[in-house]
Amino acid sequence: MPRVSQDHLDARRRQILDGARACFARHGYEGATVRRLEEATGLSRGAIFHHFRDKESLFLALAEDDALRMADVVAEQGLVQVMRDLLEEPAKRDEEHAADWLGTRLEVSRRLRTDPDFRARWAERSEQLTAATRQRLLRQREAGNLRDDVDVTVLTSFLELVLEGLVSHLAMGLPADDMEPVLDLVEETVRRHRRSS
């Protein structure tokens, strides 16, 4: 029954990714030993590395998985909504793996800074979010919701830069309770022209 088998493989893969996400977030990349990955996933190293060639491949799959999920939110609701979700995450912590997403993202940022090989492998996989943001903005422009005096490429870079700032801000444990009106301002900046007062 190949269909059942594929479902089983997919479920197993999901189980590994979910466990590994929590493990990387808690211990960082170096600290996520094979032993800890076994504990976090509830699977043997044999089972884990049947699905992923090595730890780096597992981490990249995870980061890619997160980027795709984020791209889905962007496609539906825009990048500013992704940022609003980030702000709400501390409240959701322990409930879902929402906070783990931030952990993965920080680990990606750290390794991008310190590991040129990782940077090269990641570059190939990090286009989804930019593409999703850009496509969403193009649709918004067609719908007449977007300002039309600034290139979509510039607006995309602007939103990504603010997201990067927000991730960094949260990572440093700085207070974020005053961020909602800032995100309102960001959203309004990419929208159709305001009326002159």
Place this chain on the structure above:
Amino acid sequence: MPRVSQDHLDARRRQILDGARACFARHGYEGATVRRLEEATGLSRGAIFHHFRDKESLFLALAEDDALRMADVVAEQGLVQVMRDLLEEPAKRDEEHAADWLGTRLEVSRRLRTDPDFRARWAERSEQLTAATRQRLLRQREAGNLRDDVDVTVLTSFLELVLEGLVSHLAMGLPADDMEPVLDLVEETVRRHRRSS
């Protein structure tokens, strides 16, 4: 001659800070050993720790020094100009210690993430930049250059968030040659209302 003596002390302090800045930027906080600090400053450990109680105090003095210099630029030219200067820094590298400033800033970010004690000590010292940004914006509002439909606190947080994103972006070694129009957009966002098209 106490005046000469004070000048001498100030010059010595400056010499230590300049050498240490390059040293921390090159080796990171942990990697900046006392031996390397001696080499970088051209002074003995006795001389260095006559001026600064310990390595942490030296690092904090450096970070504070950078924040004050940045606050000066903000007061004169605004936070967006600080960001524009950051973009130009790779070109100036080796010429001045401009790039070292980014190194210190990244080290601050890293330690804020990983070291709660440092976070507490840094919080006391990190208000200058926010204060300078806020004061500059208030003056700009009085001069009629600033939009008046958004609170200055929100505009200040917005600019700081974008700066944080830019620092993170540069730290990850991502391309920044397309950032000028993004900063134009940021600058325009805090300015007086555009006319409706």
